[in-house]
Amino acid sequence: MNPNTTDRLLRHLDGSLPPEDALRLQDELTHSPDLRAELETLRAMQSLLRTTVQSSAETATKPFLADRVMKQLNPNRKPARRLAPEEEFFGSLLRLFRPVALAGVLLILIIAAYNVTLSSEYEAEASTTEAVFALPPVTIATAYDTELLSQYDGTD
């Protein structure tokens, strides 16, 4: 059967068809025995399903359902409060911050480990800090040593 026909027949049974549609359907029912049979089948099917489900539901749960539900509710917990949009926004930022911070720390550790490995490979004379941060073996004193500077510049 056409989906729209099933819907029209159901709405006819509900009594929710607009008056002009109801009149048109009534006319079709008068002239079509097949449609009348469909309507009767649908009516009987609906009634059978409703009666059966209602009858089964009477014994589907154990007694004192409300008592059992109330016992399971956390006595200290009030119903969840709905967050304001700005609270939701900052909450989601905080949730995002943790994994980003963790990833950053992990990246720094990897780079430091790489630098230390590299510096020990080349047997460079570097302090631990220089090795970890891959700093060139230059101190402030040597950086301003005029003799050294002049050597690099090629001047006296």
Add this chain to the structure above:
Amino acid sequence: MPPEAELVARAQQGDRQAFRKLVEANEDGITATVTAMLGPTGEVDDVVQDVFIKFYETLDRFRGEAAVSTYLKRIAINRSLDALRRRKRSRARFWSRDDETTTLPEPTDEATSDDFEDRERERMVHEAIQALPPKHRAVVVLRLIEGYSTEETAQMLDIAYGTVLSRLSRAHEKLKTLLTPYVQDYEG
């Protein structure tokens, strides 16, 4: 009994007695919905409790745009679909249909042949409903059994109007095939 809106407002403030009244007012309707979705199995009791616990936990999001019963039906359908998914996974894992066994009440000594016929019809109707795909079943439960309109059913299931019509039509055809003798008896 105080009006529903007042009960909801009191429950939202933490009044457990008000919440209890909402449970008592809706337990029969929710039990019927879950029974229609799952069949009369032992799971129904758990799922119905779960529906009300979920309602309590999300009570503050309830704004009263729909009736409490409609809101609860929506939760009931979703929780039933979850239970059906669990059942399917469990069946795939253990290769067993035990979970689906209907648990209709045992006949008493005074049971007559009419009682047996009723029980047999009840069993066949539930088997026919269980033979429908879960999404089609949800449409049948809300539209055909509960009597919600097509528009309301579409809203509650969050699907298009046309989808409700096509699912309902296909489900109806299948139910007709499976239940013809019982429907004819019912017509008679």
